[in-house]
Amino acid sequence: MAVISPSRRVRRTPFTPGVEAAGVKGYTVYNRMLLPTFFEGVVEDYRHLKSHVQVWDVACERQVEVRGPDAARLMQMLTPRDLTRMDVGQCYYVPMVDETGGMLNDPVAVKLAEDHYWISIADSDLLLWVKAVALGYRLDVLVDEPDVSPLAVQGPKADELMARVFGEAVRSIRFFRFAMLPFEGRYLAVARSGYSKQGGFEIYVNGSDIGMPLWDALFKAGEDLNVRAGCPNLIERIEGGLLSYGNDMTRDNTPHEAGLGKFCNTTSAIGCIGRDALLRVAKEGPVQQIRAISIDGEIPACDRPWPLMAGGKKVGQVTSAARSPDFNTNVAIGMVRMTHWDAGTKLEVETPAGMRPAMVQDKFWI
Amino acid sequence: MAVISPSRRVRRTPFTPGVEAAGVKGYTVYNRMLLPTFFEGVVEDYRHLKSHVQVWDVACERQVEVRGPDAARLMQMLTPRDLTRMDVGQCYYVPMVDETGGMLNDPVAVKLAEDHYWISIADSDLLLWVKAVALGYRLDVLVDEPDVSPLAVQGPKADELMARVFGEAVRSIRFFRFAMLPFEGRYLAVARSGYSKQGGFEIYVNGSDIGMPLWDALFKAGEDLNVRAGCPNLIERIEGGLLSYGNDMTRDNTPHEAGLGKFCNTTSAIGCIGRDALLRVAKEGPVQQIRAISIDGEIPACDRPWPLMAGGKKVGQVTSAARSPDFNTNVAIGMVRMTHWDAGTKLEVETPAGMRPAMVQDKFWI
Numbered sequence: 001m002a003v004i005s006p007s008r009r010v011r012r013t014p015f016t017p018g019v020e021a022a023g024v025k026g027y028t029v030y031n032r033m034l035l036p037t038f039f040e041g042v043v044e045d046y047r048h049l050k051s052h053v054q055v056w057d058v059a060c061e062r063q064v065e066v067r068g069p070d071a072a073r074l075m076q077m078l079t080p081r082d083l084t085r086m087d088v089g090q091c092y093y094v095p096m097v098d099e100t101g102g103m104l105n106d107p108v109a110v111k112l113a114e115d116h117y118w119i120s121i122a123d124s125d126l127l128l129w130v131k132a133v134a135l136g137y138r139l140d141v142l143v144d145e146p147d148v149s150p151l152a153v154q155g156p157k158a159d160e161l162m163a164r165v166f167g168e169a170v171r172s173i174r175f176f177r178f179a180m181l182p183f184e185g186r187y188l189a190v191a192r193s194g195y196s197k198q199g200g201f202e203i204y205v206n207g208s209d210i211g212m213p214l215w216d217a218l219f220k221a222g223e224d225l226n227v228r229a230g231c232p233n234l235i236e237r238i239e240g241g242l243l244s245y246g247n248d249m250t251r252d253n254t255p256h257e258a259g260l261g262k263f264c265n266t267t268s269a270i271g272c273i274g275r276d277a278l279l280r281v282a283k284e285g286p287v288q289q290i291r292a293i294s295i296d297g298e299i300p301a302c303d304r305p306w307p308l309m310a311g312g313k314k315v316g317q318v319t320s321a322a323r324s325p326d327f328n329t330n331v332a333i334g335m336v337r338m339t340h341w342d343a344g345t346k347l348e349v350e351t352p353a354g355m356r357p358a359m360v361q362d363k364f365w366i
Numbered sequence: 367m368a369v370i371s372p373s374r375r376v377r378r379t380p381f382t383p384g385v386e387a388a389g390v391k392g393y394t395v396y397n398r399m400l401l402p403t404f405f406e407g408v409v410e411d412y413r414h415l416k417s418h419v420q421v422w423d424v425a426c427e428r429q430v431e432v433r434g435p436d437a438a439r440l441m442q443m444l445t446p447r448d449l450t451r452m453d454v455g456q457c458y459y460v461p462m463v464d465e466t467g468g469m470l471n472d473p474v475a476v477k478l479a480e481d482h483y484w485i486s487i488a489d490s491d492l493l494l495w496v497k498a499v500a501l502g503y504r505l506d507v508l509v510d511e512p513d514v515s516p517l518a519v520q521g522p523k524a525d526e527l528m529a530r531v532f533g534e535a536v537r538s539i540r541f542f543r544f545a546m547l548p549f550e551g552r553y554l555a556v557a558r559s560g561y562s563k564q565g566g567f568e569i570y571v572n573g574s575d576i577g578m579p580l581w582d583a584l585f586k587a588g589e590d591l592n593v594r595a596g597c598p599n600l601i602e603r604i605e606g607g608l609l610s611y612g613n614d615m616t617r618d619n620t621p622h623e624a625g626l627g628k629f630c631n632t633t634s635a636i637g638c639i640g641r642d643a644l645l646r647v648a649k650e651g652p653v654q655q656i657r658a659i660s661i662d663g664e665i666p667a668c669d670r671p672w673p674l675m676a677g678g679k680k681v682g683q684v685t686s687a688a689r690s691p692d693f694n695t696n697v698a699i700g701m702v703r704m705t706h707w708d709a710g711t712k713l714e715v716e717t718p719a720g721m722r723p724a725m726v727q728d729k730f731w732i
Contacts (some may be wrong), residue, residue, distance in 0.1 A: 001369040005392045005403035006669035008685045009489060009612030026371045029395035031487065032612060037371035099501055103495065123375060123398065125491035128470065129498050133464055135639070136502010246375030246398060273501070303372035319374045 010034060013059035014149050014211025018219075022229035030060035030123045036231040043325060046235045049198055050326075053157035054230025058195070058202070059149035059211075064107075064119040064127045068141035071115045073271065074134055078119075080255065080272045082265035086111050091176040091191050094119075095255035095263055097274035101253040103258065104129055106243065110178065110189060110204070114295065118204070122245035130296050133273070149211060151203045153218065157225045158200035164221040165214075166190060168309075170201065183217070184210055195364050196234045197240035226355060235322045235336055238331045241364030248290060248319045248333045251297060254278065256286040257335065288337045292361035293318055293349070295330035300353050307350040308334055308358065315340040318349050318358070320362050336360060379425035380515050380577025384585075388595035391470070396426035396489045402597040412601045415564055416692075419523035421584050421594025424568070425515035425577075430473075430485040434507035437481045439637065440500055443546060444485075445475075446621065446638045448631035454478050457542040457557050460485075461621035461629055462492065463640035466616045467647055469624065470495055472609065476544065476555065476570070486516060490612035499639070515577060517569045518630045519584065523591045524566035530587040531580075532556055536567065549583070561598045563606035563732050603686045604697045607658060607730030614656060614685045614699045623701065624646050625656040654703045658727035659684055659715070661696035666719050672722065673716040674700055681706040684715050684724070688706070693731050694728055695708060702726060 004010070004027050006231040011033040013019075019036050026037035036057060038045055048054065076083050080095040081100075086092055091107045096119075105126045108117040119126065131143045153162055162170040166181045170190060173179050178191035205211055219227055232281055241250060249258040256264065266278045266347070293308070299321055308316035315335035324331040332349075340347060343362035346357050370376070370472050371394050377399040379385075387404050392403040402423060404411055405592070414420065432440055445460040447468075452458055458475045462485075471492045474604075475486040485492065497509045519528055528536040532547045536556060536577040539545050544557035555570040571577055585593055607617060622630065632644045659674070665687055674682035682702035690697040706713060709728035714721050 002390055003367040004392045005368040005394050006611075006667040007394060007613055008670055009610060010394060010669075012670050024368055027368045028376060029398075030370045032395075076384060098497060101620075125494055128491055129494035131464060132495050132498030133502060136499060244375060247373055301372040302374060303376075304374055304378050319709060 013057055014208040015215050018215040019057050031062045033060040035060045042114045046233045049233055050153050052226040053155035053161045054228055056152035056231050058152050061120045061150045063146055063148045064130050065144050065146045066117045070139035070141045074139050074141050075117055075271050076271045080264040080273040080278050082264055082268040095260045099273050101254045101274040101277035103249055103253055106245045138193045147208055151205050152194045153200045154194045154196045154200035161222045161225055162201050165217050235324055238322055239365040254281050256281050257289055259290040271334050284364055288335050291336045292364045293332040293334040294359050295332050296357040299330050299351050309348045310340050379423055380574040381423040381581050384581040385423050397428045398428040401426045405595055412599045415521050415599055418592040420525045420594055421504055421520035422518035424518050427486045427516045429514045430496050430508050431512045432483045435602040436505035436507045440505050441483055441509050442637045443639050446630040446635045446644050461626050465639050465681055467620045467640040467643035469615055469619055472611045513574055515571045517571050518560045520560045520562045520566035521564045527577040527588045527591055528567050531583050580712050604686050605731040620647050622652040623655055654701050657702045657707055658730045659700040660725050661698050662723045665696050665717050675714045676706050
């Protein structure tokens with residue numbers, strides 16, 4: 001496999017020294033920043049994640065900060081999810097769409113104050129979209145990328161580890177809520193969230209200077225918990241049906257196609273830029289949608305869309321796939337046309353290594 | 367060094383099969399797409415580039431297509447360079463800026479017709495900016511990413527190789543002009559341009575399906591020219607002072623700081639979004655600017671900004687650096703404060719491997 005070449009353009013994170021010391025073996029690039037992909041091995045990391053606790057450098061989840069009198073108005077322009085009842089201290093998963101309803105990102109919005117939000121983004125330069133919308137609509141807001149880098153603590157022992165570093169208060173943080181908790185005299189937003197199904201937290205590290213001190217504090221406190229450096233795990237996230245923007249859906253797809261219709265309040269999300277287009281989609285329903293897919297046989301790494309075939313016709317595509325040790329099959333995420341999306345439908349998937357039998361599942365594995 | 371993990375999100379290009387067959391050893395990610403960084407080795411590739419001819423997969427230079435009655439107006443909104451005299455068939459290097467004059471990209475604009483442009487972008491999702499500007503200002507334009515992938519042919523034998531595939535007409539294409547030339551019955555824009563100082567062309571391959579046929583045709587025609595797969599070469603581009611957006615300048619910098627003031631016609635570029643801010647910059651001049659920097663001693667790969675120091679004070683930073691065999695020094699690009707930017711100024715650069723002597727040069731090496 002080819003190495004990744006170093007450059008300033010592919011940014012290091014505040015935690016990269018820790019990641020390197022932990023022996024990272026693979027990277028991807030996410031928002032023009034390094035994101036580790038495995039340490040011991042994808043399978044070894046997966047087993048450890050499900051049993052212990054891991055610290056993840058997810059600084060590449062960059063923040064788009066929106067602040068000012070028009071902040072709430074701008075936020076509602078960006079997403080079809082109704083934000084009127086969002087509380088300060090709450091996180092919302094918010095599909096963001098263009099004027100045609102095409103997805104531009106699927107970030108988590110973090111409400112810090114009535115006039116102050118962070119948008120914790122997936123892999124696209126959403127900052128440029130938000131800045132230009134604010135400019136074009138002459139809104140009174142500041143839009144910028146602050147020096148805030150998320151660090152995730154994931155796994156069944158995450159509560160215990162976090163309580164040792166941030167105090168018992170972390171245990172009472174509810175899902176997709178955050179509390180402002182002190183570390184070395186600075187208050188950090190600590191949210192119960194993260195890109196795994198094993199439970200845990202994301203710490204919005206406000207200021208690169210305390211990145212490694214926090215990393216080190218977590219590892220010191222977690223020695224007897226078998227804490228390790230980890231990262232979003234390909235197998236575990238597919239088992240859990242956690243979508244990846246750029247992999248499983250792109251600007252070509254509506255939120256409804258991505259199975260995110262429940263986050264689209266098209267009747268009440270007044271002001272959303274893509275509302276007209278999505279009202280139409282909501283009325284007619286999508287003609288293709290994300291499904292859990294099982295695949296038999298040996299498969300290579302999924303580095304391109306794999307056509308899903310039925311009777312010699314293309315009826316969809318697989319965009320994420322991996323061998324699952326726990327479920328003893330290849331777990332996959334695909335977009336399937338409505339004619340073939342019912343659970344139990346038998347399909348074939350065209351991988352670079354050949355055709356493989358596939359089946360539409362009724363739900364993801366966990 | 368860590369490997370780069372495959373995924374659909376980090377897109378393959380129409381030429382990736384050729385790149386892989388040629389034995390690519392390193393990649394970076396550019397516009398969420400694979401960009402090779404070396405084949406034999408950075409030094410071996412460099413020597414070959416300066417002597418023969420190379421074919422480069424630069425599909426990651428994605429196009430932002432702007433088409434419609436307001437296309438020219440929108441293009442002028444994006445850049446401080448005056449576009450009023452730009453001809454159909456011409457390419458312009460155009461810094462693009464936000465409302466504060468901060469650089470968002472430094473693409474090449476390609477004028478296909480009075481109402482039809484491609485913006486061949488550096489590494490940022492400029493598409494999102496352009497789409498939102500068009501939306502916010504209610505312009506009558508279509509903005510999208512077409513299936514167009516540049517393939518570069520670079521090196522002293524580039525004219526000869528291109529003439530064999532596209533005919534003698536290529537020889538008369540002037541610098542930063544393009545001609546529409548046929549390949550397998552399809553007309554492709556062939557421009558005299560490219561990210562090296564060795565001369566050559568960029569072919570805007572319109573349709574992924576003819577990517578590998580063109581790749582193969584070039585290799586077949588160039589056998590006796592010692593044609594090889596190549597890529598933008600770190601050493602050669604620093605020697606030549608070719609800037610890299612994201613490395614040498616970012617959204618924090620104005621075009622004037624990047625030494626691109628000559629492309630800013632702030633008095634005549636009426637309508638440019640950043641014009642007010644840049645009029646101020648043009649009046650006062652930048653307080654820091656890009657300079658060629660030589661560095662003595664052994665240096666590591668430049669994967670983060672290296673502080674430039676004078677008398678214990680930070681006076682700038684180096685963002686690209688490499689050992690140059692031809693000039694027998696380390697060649698580098700840095701941003702230096704006006705107090706220390708005169709040629710001959712002796713500085714120190716703080717690399718992760720220690721302090722190294724550095725000197726401001728009066729110009730780049732070639």
